[in-house]
Amino acid sequence: GAGVSQSPSNKVTEKGKDVELRCDPISGHTALYWYRQSLGQGLEFLIYFQGNSAPDKSGLPSDRFSAERTGGSVSTLTIQRTQQEDSAVYLCASSLFGQGNQPQHFGDGTRLSIL
Amino acid sequence: RKEVEQDPGPFNVPEGATVAFNCTYSNSASQSFFWYRQDCRKEPKLLMSVYSSGNEDGRFTAQLNRASQYISLLIRDSKLSDSATYLCVVSSGGYQKVTFGTGTKLQVIP
Numbered sequence: 001g002a003g004v005s006q007s008p009s010n011k012v013t014e015k016g017k018d019v020e021l022r023c024d025p026i027s028g029h030t031a032l033y034w035y036r037q038s039l040g041q042g043l044e045f046l047i048y049f050q051g052n053s054a055p056d057k058s059g060l061p062s063d064r065f066s067a068e069r070t071g072g073s074v075s076t077l078t079i080q081r082t083q084q085e086d087s088a089v090y091l092c093a094s095s096l097f098g099q100g101n102q103p104q105h106f107g108d109g110t111r112l113s114i115l
Numbered sequence: 116r117k118e119v120e121q122d123p124g125p126f127n128v129p130e131g132a133t134v135a136f137n138c139t140y141s142n143s144a145s146q147s148f149f150w151y152r153q154d155c156r157k158e159p160k161l162l163m164s165v166y167s168s169g170n171e172d173g174r175f176t177a178q179l180n181r182a183s184q185y186i187s188l189l190i191r192d193s194k195l196s197d198s199a200t201y202l203c204v205v206s207s208g209g210y211q212k213v214t215f216g217t218g219t220k221l222q223v224i225p
Contacts, residue, residue, distance in 0.1 A: 035215075042217030043159070043202070091158055101147040101206065104213065106158035 004107035006092050012113045015084060021077040021110045025094030032075050033104060034067055036088040049075060087114045116141050119205050121216040129224050132193050136219045138203030139185040148186045149204040150177055153218065159202055193223045
């Protein structure tokens with residue numbers, strides 16, 4: 001069956017540009033998470049969506065980062081005025097419910113490089 | 116104190132060896148625990164859930180010690196293909212985001 005799908009796989013852009021990263025979760029999964037991972041580092045939580053509830057944005061590093069999830073399915077993570085320190089792999093995960101006892105399933109990630 | 120802590124390693128072990136990792140957590144109310152595996156430049160993948168009574172899946176055994184607030188992963192008869200970073204995941208349950216450890220790197224040597 002289809003897993004979590006992320007696009008693009010790779011994105012190279014110039015400093016100062018805006019980027020949009022897309023995540024298509026597993027069908028039926030109500031919870032969606034965004035993380036980022038710098039080379040050799042652990043996962044850094046960014047934002048969490050659960051159904052129609054207000055998202056948990058506590059991990060967003062600055063106001064240049066925003067995310068939305070339309071129709072409870074596809075999510076877009078937007079980074080405005082990108083900086084070199086934004087370079088990382090951005091991972092999306094979904095789970096059946098937002099309860100902690102449900103494992104998360106990850107997409108392949110988007111590798112973002114800011115020149 | 117970090118919510119979830121792991122020894123980053125690397126653990127370098129010969130093929131066929133038994134190796135164990137621990138992961139400590141700070142929130143005594145934590146209810147759900149998992150081990151994930153992450154290969155180099157790949158996404159994390161669920162390895163196994165950790166149940167209160169402990170559980171085994173082939174060469175892999177996971178244990179939970181609530182009194183000391185840690186979970187463990189034991190790998191028997193290590194294979195070269197076991198080389199990866201192992202992430203522990205802890206959740207307080209309910210509609211909560213989970214917390215990932217930073218991972219323990221395992222390198223199995225021929």
